[in-house]
Amino acid sequence: MMRCVRQNKPFASGKRFILPQAVHVRDKNMNQPLEALRALMAERQIDAYLIAACDFHQSEYTCSHFWATRYFSGFTGENCTIVITANEACLWTDGRFFVQAEAQMDENFTLMRMGVKGVPTVTEYLQEKLPAGGCLGFDGRMMSTHDKKGMEEKLEAKGIRFAWEEDLADMVWPDRPDIQPAPVFELELCYAGESVESKLSRLRQTMAEKKADAHILTSLEDIAWLLNLRGGDIPCTPVFYSYVLLTQETAQLFAFPEAFPEDIQKKLAGYGVSLHPYMDAFEAVSALRDGSRVLLDEWKVSISMEKCLPAGCEVVNSPNPTWAMKAVKNETEQACWISSHIRDGVIMVRFMKWLKEHVGKEEITEISASEVLDEMRRNAPLNKGLSFETISAYGPNAAMMHYTSTPETNVPLKPEGFYLVDSGGHYLDGTTDITRTFVLGPLTQEMKLHFTAVARGMLNLANAKFLYGCSGQSLDYLARQPMWDMGINYRCGTGHGVGFLLSVHEGPQGFYFMSRFRASTGTALEPGMIITDEPGIYIDYHYGIRTENELMCVKDEENEYGQFLRFRHVTYCPIDLDGIDTQYMSEKEVKWLNEYHAQVYDTLKDHLSEEEAAWLKEATRPAAKAG
């Protein structure tokens, strides 16, 4: 599952929501809510109103309560910022969504193609359009302190005032859905591998090191990890809406108490964690002792919450310590990870076998194929749903990096060309994320060249040996080299961390050659980290190829030069040899391909029927280096 290249947004991603049908197809003229909003703006002398697709926690994915950008614009892509002025309405999204935005977007909106030459950023647009001394409005609970400061810096020269106290969107959105808290459940120690007491103690120790009296934790994944609890408030992301306020003596959890079964409430009390209503968090922050040093992450904490801090408090701005802690999987988590990925690998192999054997013989469409795959996952032991909506894309549809098949776009799979499937499951013992591109029939030589290049990129990166201190930024080139050598690029990062029954995209580690992401900047890879390796080639209107394995960072030799590290593949599914032409590969690359395939076969063979194992043996046969 790819993550996108998005300025100033560390968690931007290609993940798609599972959309309620109702939202998907809509009237193309939404003038009415826009005019209602403009009326409110005029009353308040607000010159521009900004709404971004996020929630109070800077979550990557959100629940329908927060889908205001969709309400106003019709566009369902998750990377979306809209700005409304008295006579303009503009929508920013990135290259993955240009086609989709054009199709879905309300006709009153103008599409601002992020990253395209000559297209202003949101801030540049505001710099230009806002009158000197003008007013920019937004819901301060939705904007991180970091983002607000960034805008402020750019807009202060024009004396722009910010009105962040009111959620105007809410006032003109009559049927706005509430947050629907799902039941919270415990992730047992046999999966989590570390007790809540131990996690709290480690976190408090870090607070002490940073001389912080209090810590405001607002990231939903971090809270879930810290408390070994999971929820279901956001599609495909088993978290629960909540805030945590921690001191050395107290731990307050602000959430929807009705979602917490009695035994969990008791356990929480046992850890010294008191449970309070969700929205009381703001008041609790206001009640912090004046003069406290408060550890918080300005990229995650909203400006509304930071404004609640008593004036004498000192902010210790730092990434949440839990961000880095949860990225390094402990030994139990690592063992569980392998188990869940073996089960998921069996599913992928069965799906691949079924698909390759049935395509062209019966009607299979993008949607019906993904239904087959999703059903297999949902029926698997320990499954807790999909980790994101399956991307099931045939032919030209796969050239759109974040395509989701809909009844309107759904096409039958023909026994020719490429079919790309990017999918994953949540399990009690881990979360999977795998992309395979399957060859359904004849390919041109250029398609083979491209397919082989993508496999080479994935393998080159996976086989890196590197000194401790290397970040994903320093290794990213390995995956891109085969593409760049041909003058081709994929417009996204090469890989991301994966949460343990949390968000499928997790930081801080990441593969990306530029330091634009907060994620990939200087975060050294650590043994126990999981990171995806997913290069691709996307040829507009023709096809898309992506091959994605998850890698686990492990120790290699330690000597006088330091600790060397390497990766271990933890995704088990053949790379379709029908697309590989070894004339484009070095001997080393062929060796790596064969080693990986041997690993897939050896790992899965005992979990398959005899027929399946025989099929897998053939699908993972050693390739020979061609002239």
Add this chain to the structure above:
Amino acid sequence: MMRCVRQNKPFASGKRFILPQAVHVRDKNMNQPLEALRALMAERQIDAYLIAACDFHQSEYTCSHFWATRYFSGFTGENCTIVITANEACLWTDGRFFVQAEAQMDENFTLMRMGVKGVPTVTEYLQEKLPAGGCLGFDGRMMSTHDKKGMEEKLEAKGIRFAWEEDLADMVWPDRPDIQPAPVFELELCYAGESVESKLSRLRQTMAEKKADAHILTSLEDIAWLLNLRGGDIPCTPVFYSYVLLTQETAQLFAFPEAFPEDIQKKLAGYGVSLHPYMDAFEAVSALRDGSRVLLDEWKVSISMEKCLPAGCEVVNSPNPTWAMKAVKNETEQACWISSHIRDGVIMVRFMKWLKEHVGKEEITEISASEVLDEMRRNAPLNKGLSFETISAYGPNAAMMHYTSTPETNVPLKPEGFYLVDSGGHYLDGTTDITRTFVLGPLTQEMKLHFTAVARGMLNLANAKFLYGCSGQSLDYLARQPMWDMGINYRCGTGHGVGFLLSVHEGPQGFYFMSRFRASTGTALEPGMIITDEPGIYIDYHYGIRTENELMCVKDEENEYGQFLRFRHVTYCPIDLDGIDTQYMSEKEVKWLNEYHAQVYDTLKDHLSEEEAAWLKEATRPAAKAG
């Protein structure tokens, strides 16, 4: 010429000074100046006094006036910080200098091996040793605002006071040499390629963009570049001690007026640049209009100078705009660069031929060999001296990355093993920096493996094709991969920028896999940048191998994915084929080696005698891929 891995020091480097003989061998007990300093410290209630090897400009290399660390410690390595307390004297340097420091260091000093586990950093040492409320002394003109802030942050918890107003070293150093200003000369437009007016105008435009009323420029290389002037105040670095204070209307140059010939003084006046005595710079800063916005680089401007700013001034802290400007060579500079490197290549080829033909037949030592090479450079057209002291190292001596042969260490070259020579010249039309390791006789198979790995690393990096936006951090792995695959590392960056008749080490670009250097962090490579590519293998007590080419960044194709870039070799000298074993190389690597050698031959052949050309043809013969 390597640059080192030095914390918080962007310009740290392996460059060696040409040492006056007097400094080189000295009494091992320097108790007297130490005690004199301690007496002054006691008078002033200073608990620790810090002296670093630098000057008022945070120059990488300095003149003898600034060699206080040598005066007190006896150690001549350029990466050196000493801290003296009432009963301790400690000296920090990095791994390149451990052996040398042990040999030279006064016995009253304790060596603090930077980067070695358990050894505290300077600041950690001070944190531990200074009493609460204690006082740390240093010469504020020698410490950058950036470094001071960094220390302050760490030491504030203990309430440490800084006494930065006095240069105590000066008071106990009776024979301290003065700065000896050498005559300043003009770099003509046919070499510089851009007029002073144009450079001043570009710089003032950047000031305007940053809304800066004034700009304090203290980097000697930047000043020399800006004014198309060169000097000779620092060995191997043709700069002149000076400061510049710039506004939109005025330009003040603070330097040693006696060093400026009349015609240059006139030209400066013509550009609107007024010339003032060197030390008047501090007063001029004090006289800035209160309330000014002052652009300066806190990594370069000393705390003494920043303290001169009127209290109402606002600092705009940013790398000096000239830093990035001068790194991108203009078309004239690029053409000149090639010319000077062809002449330098001819010298290197002649030296290589002479050496390979004469070793074992006549007495050649490290020193006599470097004298031969240096003499050839000094006699070359347009030469302005060496760009750094030649590293001429045979056998085990080359394992010390920054070895300089001295009469005590000098050894004869035998017809066996490796000889490493890292050298370069300054020319009116450019500055060269090249390392070659020559095979003087039989090698073990492991030596061939290592030699070939170093060549592969150099070639792999040199042949990268990459998208605009890539920094040296993202490409560094390519050079290291052959070494890392064997569990070997070189403990320095892979490459650095090169100044145009300025410092041989220049930023902001650099190859290094970690973002520790300011240099390599996020600085995208630009067409016109020069960068060295110099991987190596150093086997303690056995041998050292380094192969260094300069690369020029040039444009490759531009398409819908953006602008692709690549490198062009601009160093012309064979890689000794006697050390290459193609069984360790991929076909692609053999191809790259052969392409490079063909380029060397084609570029140089017409500049050589018939006999030399024939020899070069053989030395650059195509290698064949071995089993």
